[in-house]
Structure formats: structure tokens, C-alpha cells
Amino acid sequence: MNIELAWLERNLLLGAMLFGIGLVGAICRRNLIVVFLSIELVFQGVALSWVGWARWHGNVDGHVFVVFLIAVAACEAAIALALFVTIYHHWGRLDVLLGRQLREADLPEMESAIADDSVEQAPAPRWPRLPPAGVPPQVDPQSLNQRDRI
Amino acid sequence: MNDPHGWYTVAAILGAAGLWMLLPPGHGRRRWLGALPLVAAGGLILGQSPWLQSWAAELVFGSMALVALVGAVGTIAARQPVYCAAWFALSVAGTAGLMLVNWAELLAAAILIVYAGAILVMFLFVLMLSQPDGRAAHDRNGWEPLVSAATGAVLVGVLTMNIAAASTRADGQFPAARQAIHSASAENNGTAPTARLDATTATPDRSAAAETDRPNQATAFSVARLGAELFSRHLVAVEVAGVLLLVALVAATVIIGPARRRDPG
Numbered sequence: 013m014n015i016e017l018a019w020l021e022r023n024l025l026l027g028a029m030l031f032g033i034g035l036v037g038a039i040c041r042r043n044l045i046v047v048f049l050s051i052e053l054v055f056q057g058v059a060l061s062w063v064g065w066a067r068w069h070g071n072v073d074g075h076v077f078v079v080f081l082i083a084v085a086a087c088e089a090a091i092a093l094a095l096f097v098t099i100y101h102h103w104g105r106l107d108v109l110l111g112r113q114l115r116e117a118d119l120p121e122m123e124s125a126i127a128d129d130s131v132e133q134a135p136a137p138r139w140p141r142l143p144p145a146g147v148p149p150q151v152d153p154q155s156l157n158q159r160d161r162i
Numbered sequence: 163m164n165d166p167h168g169w170y171t172v173a174a175i176l177g178a179a180g181l182w183m184l185l186p187p188g189h190g191r192r193r194w195l196g197a198l199p200l201v202a203a204g205g206l207i208l209g210q211s212p213w214l215q216s217w218a219a220e221l222v223f224g225s226m227a228l229v230a231l232v233g234a235v236g237t238i239a240a241r242q243p244v245y246c247a248a249w250f251a252l253s254v255a256g257t258a259g260l261m262l263v264n265w266a267e268l269l270a271a272a273i274l275i276v277y278a279g280a281i282l283v284m285f286l287f288v289l290m291l292s293q294p295d296g297r298a299a300h301d302r303n304g305w306e307p308l309v310s311a312a313t314g315a316v317l318v319g320v321l322t323m324n325i326a327a328a329s330t331r332a333d334g335q336f337p338a339a340r341q342a343i344h345s346a347s348a349e350n351n352g353t354a355p356t357a358r359l360d361a362t363t364a365t366p367d368r369s370a371a372a373e374t375d376r377p378n379q380a381t382a383f384s385v386a387r388l389g390a391e392l393f394s395r396h397l398v399a400v401e402v403a404g405v406l407l408l409v410a411l412v413a414a415t416v417i418i419g420p421a422r423r424r425d426p427g
Contacts, residue, residue: 018212032318037238039310087410094414107300
């Protein structure tokens, strides 16, 4: 088999595998940031395929496509980050399942096998317990909004 | 089983099983055993593909592909989002290496700078705002891991079978197909507006680039040539992409901006 054809097939196969892995992550993961990273993996698979085709055709059109892909990915990252920060301020976590709240008030909640969050929980870190002594400190109301209180 | 389609089916099933074991919620520490069927699947798919005719090329491609694939699997399998970001950076490094091997030097640098440098660091900032330790329920639970792994397996199985079959078909009629492509691109080269620029950017003609000798091929994909294409044939698209970036910047500022005061007094 000709070597350039071999390179094209290799690049396309690897691009397909990266695309598939990214797709699985985008479907399965529930952290919004990880979903976004999975979509970037899909982009990388596509970019690799384009570079492979550019090599096969002997021109740089595929490279031009990848340049625009990078530009679009940068725009997407900016918008996504702004949305993530807004969502985190609003709901306190970055969970895809929060999207279930986007429904009419009289409709039932979507059914899912894992929606109850009871499958596996990480053990909480063990903090040392000290005996109470002295005057109880005043709680700063501002600190109640911090991350580990939410 | 001499039929390559059978091997691709086996590889897809193995890959689905491995991903299902690795994806959250998984099975505790034993979930890392899922790496074994995944390695077997990747080896089957890449092992079926044609030989690159030199051990050096095989070694470089294989190591870069391994880095890219291991990073990709780690990205979707790690519990802590910070680790996901680190695995993703590894995958980007592997992809950049593959682009370098494929004569796309500028893209290799750009993908490293933009993805691993800019986007990933921004994500780490956001991760520091949210729960970075991976103890949240939505980090430790997945959304239908079996169904999603099966979906990915079907997609990858169909794609790999089609790619392999098309490659085998093209191999039979290779000289004619290749000749047609390059005579067509040589014609385009004569009429395209880049022809004027090509004369000043030390770009060889396409027929020389069509041969497989490396120095000519490297210069056919030079950064100068990419710049000439970008700023001649694709000039409008470049400008539109610039406007798109500006619009995204403004939109992000508006989305995240402070709440507007409704009453002026």
C-alpha cells in the first residue's frame, strides 16, 4: 500500500477514535466543565482528520479549516466560561442535571436511572474534632456564602 | 476471522466494555482494569491499519497516538475535574505531536498555545471557583455510562470499518486517483489568486509536492503557504472570524456583567 494512503488511513482512524471518546464523555459526564473538555476532544479528532486530508491532497486547505476551528473553539470557550460562572453563582454547582429544572411547572421530572445520586459518594475528609472551650466565635454572615458552606 | 470487519467489531465491543468500566460511577479501584480492553481495542484498530514503511515513522506515530488516546480516555474517566483538565492537556500534547508529524507545524503550535495554554488555564480558574476536589455527586456519578459507551462503540465501529474499506478500495486504483487529484490541484494553483503570492513565498509547484520525498513535502505545507492561502482566498473568512471573536468577547462580558440598575435615582 502506498505510504501516503497509509498515513491518511492512520490519521482518519485516530481522528475517529478521538471523536468517539469525546462523544462518550459528552454524553456520560455530568460536570459541565468535563462535558466541555469532551467536546474539545471531538474537535481534536476532527482537526486531526482535516490535517490528514490536507496531507493527502498536498495542499493547505485542511489547515485553513483547522485555523477556523481553533477560532470557533476559542469563542465557544469564552461564552461557555461566562455561562458556567453565571450558573455557578445561581445554583451553586455545575451539574448537567440542573437542566431538568428547565420545564413547565406542571410537568413531571425526567426519569433516569442515576438521578437519585445514591450510587457512590466520596468519603468526606476527616477534620480533627476539638472540645468546645471559651466563647463561641461570632459567625461572619459574609462567610456563609463561601464555597464549603453552600 | 480473516475478515477485517470482524476485528473492528471486536475492537468496538472491547472499547465499549473498557469505557463502561472506566466511566463514573465505575466499580471503585477495580475500574482501572477497564484500561486493558481499551488498550486491546486501540491496538486492534491501529494494528489493522497499513504499515507506514519505516520503523521510525511507526514509533513516532505510535507514541503520539498513545499519548493522545490515553489523555483522551483519562479526560473522560477521571473523577476530579482538575485531573480531567490535566489529562486533556496531555491529549492536546499528543495531538500537537501528530500534527507536527503531518507537516502542520503552525497548527501544532497553535493548538498547544490556544488549547493547553489559554483555554485550559481559563478552565482551571473556573474550576478553582467551583468544587475542585471531585467529591460532588455529579463528579462521581455518570449519566447512563453503558448507553453512552455503546453509542461511542457503534460510531467508532462504523467509522473505522468505512475508513478501512474505502482505503482498501482506493489502494487498488491508487495511481489514477492520486494523479487526478494532483493534476486538478495543479490547475487550481495556476488560476488561484495565491499564484502571485506563491512566487514570492518560495513555494514549490504542486507536482513536486505530490511526490513522497520529504523536503518538498515539508515546504509544500510551509507556514508561508498557509498564510498566503489565509490572506488571499480566505480573507473574508478571516475577517468574519475576527468579528466572531469580538462578538464572543462582548457576549461573555454581557453575560457575566454586573446587574443593571433599573431605577436611575
